[in-house]
Amino acid sequence: MDENSRARTWQTWSMAGACLAVDLFALVFINAAGAGGWRVAVLVLSTAVADLALAGPPKHAELVAVLRAGVVVLVPLLLRQPYLFEIPITPGQMVAGYRAGAWLPFPAALRALGALAGAVLGYALVRGGWWLDHLWAAGFIALGIAFVPWMVGRSNTSQLAHLSRLELMAERRAAAVARAVAEERSAIARDLHDVISHHVSAISMHAGVARMELAGGPGSAARRSVSQVEAASRSAMADLRRLLDVLHGQDPSPDRRQPGLGDIDELLDRVRAAGPPVHLTVAGDLGRLPAALDLAAYRILQEALTNALRHGDGGQVTVALGRADGDLALDVANTLGAPPRRDCASPGRGLAGVRQRVALHGGAFRCGPSADGRGWRLAVRLPVEDEA
Incomplete structure (x- = not known):
């Protein structure tokens, strides 16, 4: 009893x-x-x-x-x-x-x-x-x-x-909603797999063929660019597979580890290969970060560098990382090729995603053009919880 x-x-x-x-x-x-x-x-x-x-x-x-x-x-x-x-x-x-x-x-x-x-x-x-x-x-x-x-x-x-x-x-209503959400997630995953993965795989395949067929030595600019396209498409496929695992409600496979700040060198190398020089400064000991925060910081940096590639003039990009007073600080600055068409008050999808990630972790976020309008800066502070 x-x-x-x-x-x-x-x-x-x-x-x-x-x-x-x-x-x-x-x-x-x-x-x-x-x-x-x-x-x-x-x-x-x-x-x-x-x-x-x-x-x-x-x-x-x-x-x-x-x-x-x-x-x-x-x-x-x-x-x-x-x-x-x-x-x-x-x-x-x-x-x-x-x-x-x-x-x-x-x-x-x-x-x-x-x-x-x-x-x-x-x-x-x-x-x-x-x-x-x-x-x-x-x-x-x-x-x-x-x-x-x-x-x-x-x-x-x-x-x-x-x-x-x-x-x-x-x-019953909650179960119906859960089923509807699961079905919608499955539909999104199916569309991603059937459409996006097809195109990304085709890009990777054609980039590999182009790299082998291009004239010039391994160090030529054309070969380097095509190699970076091939590497970027493979990384995109790896991220897409991780996303599909999440949408299907599955635990990511061990060989599909989520990226983090430990992969920052590879990320910066891809940006440098695309043209602009990137200077990294690390202040203090980053130590061991919680997995969710580590992933969020990596994605925020990835978005900031993507914006620097899309909207910058090819000049130097500076990245500053530091940990002090219980916060992780991330600062990315670059020069602009043209005045920005939007600011942080009306962000695009990328900056909106950054704002959401920062809010999820209770951090602070600001971005915008410099006083002369020739540069752009994104600064983020994320509180680091003590894992102990």
Whole structure:
């Protein structure tokens, strides 16, 4: 039995024991005449059986209600004494009515309600006096005493059933959304594979053929450019495969490791091969960076260098990396071939992606042209969490 089951069992038996204790105390209190012998023994035994049965399975709730109804009538028959304040209602009787309303199907619950109401009416007939003189009032009181706990149980069960239906609907809706997202991711992955990978593979193949067919030695400019196109297309295919793994919900293969700042030399060599000189400055010990931050810094630098290639005039690109005061600082500056057509206030997709990566890691980001409009600078600070 697990902890929840033990807790429920303890609560159920505590409730039944409390009802029994109060009902037996009421019997002692109303037995003012001091009746003894078999009458009291029968009442004590029947009360104990009816109240302890409250801890039984829900399927027996109708039988328990009938037992409690019998005890209600037995008290005036055997003791010849009224209930407290002449109201034939006890804790065990109310709990029995609640259980019948809450747990039983409607026909069985209605029968249990009839038994409990009939017991109060039977008490009125046995007591006589005012009860018989006002029989209509006795009937109304009998129905009310039985109906209130019964209806509370019925209402609570309906509310719980409604909440359960809402939770089930929410779970189904969440599952449907998750399936739709997975299907959309699969469709995107399929399109990337079928279209982009085809073209990138073709670029790599044709670049390789061109490199072998080009005249001139290995150091010629044409051969170097074509070699860089071939290398860049292979890197693009590797990144594309990693992206496809993510979209398919798979863990990237060990041979498809995500890039990081440890691969910065290879990245800078590719940029240098395309033309502009790149000067790198590293201040401080970069140390071991969290994998997500390492990847984010690499992608930000990659985007900054791509923009320098696209919009620069071929002049020197300076890259400064440093780690101080718990932050990773990245600064990229280059000269411009023409005034920029947009700034950081209205960025393109690349700068928007940089801004999102920086925001994800709680960093700071700024970029823009120099005062004379002939240069561009991108500066990023990313907080480095202590892995320990």
